[in-house]
Structures are given as C-alpha cells and as structure tokens.
Amino acid sequence: MDTTQNLIHGAGLGLRRSFLTEVVEQPLDVGFYEVAPENWITLGGRLGKQFRALTERHDFICHGLSLSLGSTDALDEQLVLSVKQFMREHQIKLYSEHLSYCSKEGHLYDLLPIPFTSEAVTHVAARIRRVQELLGQRIAVENASYYAAMGQEMSEIDFFNAVVAEADCDILLDINNIYVNSVNHGYDAEAFLRAIPAQRVSYAHVAGHYVQADDFLVDTHGAEIIDPVWKLLGKAYELFGVFPTLLERDFNIPPMSELMREVGIIKTMQNAWSKQHAQQSA
Template sequence: MRRTVGLGLRREFLTDVLAAPAEVGFWELAPENWFPRGAKAYRQLDQLREQTPLTSHGLSLSIGSPDPLDIAFVRQVKAFLDRFDIAVYSEHLSYCSAGGHLYDLLPMPFTKEAADYVAERVKLVQDIIERPLVLENVSYYASFATELSELEFICTVVEEADCKLLLDVNNVFVNSVNHNYDPYAFIDALPSERIVYGHIAGHTEEAPDLFVDTHGADVKPQVWQLLEHAYRRHGIFPTVLERDFNIPPLTDLLSEMAHIDDSQQRVERCSDARLQTTSA
C-alpha cells in the first residue's frame, strides 16, 4: 500500500497491528482518545510509529464555539504532537461545545462574521501548536445562516486564517444531495494549495434527499468517482479511509483501502500519458 493511503486507528485491531504490521501507509488517530490512557498506551504508540507514520485528527477543539478557546487543551494537544513527532493536526470546521460539551459536531452559520471569528481562533491555535491547523469540511443537515454559501465560507476561513484544508470527499457528496448542489463544481472551486490530505467514508441513505454521514458502511461508488475527480483536479493527496461503526475485520478494511490506491494509480497513469503526448 502506498504511503499516501491511510486508515483511522481503532482499538478493535490495535493489538493485531502491533503484533504484525499492517500494509497501511499511515495511521490517523484522535489525540484526546489517548491522553487519559496512561504509559502503556504511549508505549503502544511508540511501537506503532516505529512501524508506520502517524497523523492526527481531533474531535474536541470546537473551533467555532461561542465559548472561549480551551487554551489548556490546545497546549495538551501540542505536547502530544511533539511527543510523537506528528506534523499534521486536523480538526472539524464546526463546534461541539456551547456552555458545555454537546457531544455532536454542529455546523457554523455561513456568515462573514462567523468566518472572521473562526479565523482569529485558528490563528491562535496555530501560534500555540506551531503547525498549520488543518480544517475539515463537515457534513450538516440544516443551515443556520446562509449569507455565504458553504463553499464561500470554507474558502474565506482558510484564506483569512492562512490554514490548511482536509478535504472530506464523502461529506461533499452527502451535502450535495442534502442541499442540492453539484459536488464536482464544489471540489473544482476549492484551493488546491490548501489541501493537505483527504478523508473518504461510507454513509447511509435515509431518503432520496437525506444522506447521513455515518462512517459505518462501505464507501459508495459515487464517492469513489468523486475522489478520483478530486485527484485529477487537485493532484494526488494522502487519503484516509474512515470507519467508526460496524467495523469489519482489518483485512476487509485493507481491501477497501486498495480502492484508494487504485484511484491514485489511475490518475497517475493518465497524467503520465498526457505528459508524454504533450512532449511528443
């Protein structure tokens, strides 16, 4: 498996992976899932990172929250990233706290004021962690304010904050169905230079106009097609297969990850063929 193909690290198969390294380009983990687990867990991560690079995708930063930014938490994240030599820290362009933890990722209002607010908080986080913050486009099921489009809001935040982007292709597809827009045009309009890596995952179809991003099913064919389009438009970027529920055996996940590898190789072959034609 290429080093540009990653998998979300889950406890269900951690023991097996430590015993026999899996063919995974890199592992993605949530720092806050490891903070309270003690010395044994840290030893496991040390062993794992000797086999395979690590990257991180947080759950609790709540970058868009009306609450003050949790500086102590951000410093804890920074210490974790430094401890395990993790260069990339990604989070959700959303919020999960307001006067307390809400246990869900809620969408931001798409307004210039909200974009400015988030951008300032992102800058503060980046100053503390001494790395770019990588923000993920999220799925959402209701719009609280639409002064800006989803696309305009994302582009405004990453430009003002001078941060990076995690392109979740499944979220684009789910939102395009739920909010009636063209997912290909959406991806085309994203800034290539901001995209650090990507996510792909499964979703459920509750109704013809209501898809839910569950991370609990196989990736749909339409989403594989959209991922390949994103590679053609923005170049090949590292991509993580996410699976949080109904987790199958690791061998099944590795088989599904091979689709990412296949897509990247197809795009490379097409690019090489175009270069050869041009040079001829």
C-alpha cells in the same frame, strides 16, 4: 510558521483501539494512520506501549474532535498545548480539526454547523490563527457535514473558502461530506470540488454513510464507501493531482481484510492517476 503539506503520503487508515493489538502484531501496508488525540493522550500501560510501537514505525496525523472552532466559548488553549506535546512525543506531523462547533458552556457531544455568515468567518478564522500560533504550525480544517444551515448568508463553499483564506490554514478535504451535503442540500458536488483552492489541500477523508431517504443521507462512517463517493475522489485526483487519502470507519467495523480492501481501492486509484500523469508528461 511550518507548512503541513507534503508531510504524509499514500493511503491511510483511521486507527481505532478495537484493532490496535491486531495491527501491532500484523503490520499493515498503509501510508499513515490518523488518531483523535483526545482518545490517546492519556493512554498508558499495554495499550500505550503498543501505540508507541506504531508511532515509532509509521507516520501519524492527529484529527481533533473537541476543539470546537466555531464556539463562542473561550478557546481551550490547554487542549491545544496538550496536543502539541502529544505530537512532539510521537513525532506526529499534522493536526486537523472540523470546521464546526461542539460546545456551549460545556461540551455538546455532537459536531454542529457554524452559521455561514461573514461574522462567523472572522470569529472562526481568528480562533484558527490562535491555534496555529500555539502549535507553531498550520493546521488543516475539514469541510463538515450538516443538516440545517441556520442564519445562512453565503453558500457553504464561499464560507469554507473565506475561513481558510482569512485563517491562512490548510484543508482536510472530506469527500464523503461533499457528497452527503450535495444530496441533502441540492448542490453540484463537482462544482464544489472545483472551487476548492487545490494548493491548500493537505489530505482527504473518504467514508461511508447511511441512506435515510433518496434525498437525505446521514454521515455515519459506519458503512462501506459507495461508487459515487469513489467517483468523486477520482474527480478530485483529476482536478488536483494525487493527495494523501485516509479511510475512516468509526463503528460497524468489519474484519481487517475488508478495511484493507477499501484502502487498496485508494491505492489503486492513486497509482492509476500517477501512471497516467507520468505517461502524459513523457
């Protein structure tokens, strides 16, 4: 089975339809783009041609929204096969999904937490293995934000690592989700990072969030990234080395200059680590 590691590089940006025309007409200096395949598979006409123009020139990742890995509903194998065809058509190198669920006899239109139990580990890992079998390659699963842990038998990090190990999949490391969960659930974000199996990290997300209260953060992807999240990304580079890192922004989308400012921070951090590492190795 194909590995998904080392297929993309640098600092990336989540592509949104609202600025598709802008980036086609004025190409950005980014390492890769990420799209939710459900939002682009059926795209045709002018937008479809613009999207094709981008995928012919840039590396892309698919980041799924609706596979619902934790659901007890039957796995949507037709969706997986549609994603496989979409990836083939556009030479897309990696597929990632959330370690969550969003369906129960129909879609729920929200990403809900999977209970941290041994039974859930077995159930979810089997579904991930089936997805990988259908795609013919490993996928990356993302550590999800959550606001309640129903029926919890183990810690978040133990659950996450158990799923990844049993499924033999890769990791999409969401830095903001670690920070948000650490504040909301009172754990040490750096300790969580240290427990991640570094060799499985394919790439990472960074994003902004909403501060509801000092001890309650909401993962929104609708604000600029704050210093503690940047510092946590820096710690991840320190622990694991530089890995591809993508800026997510889903609403309250600012001018492109602001998005590229944050992409530029990622690049600066990656370059600084690489330079320091080269000096230490000399």
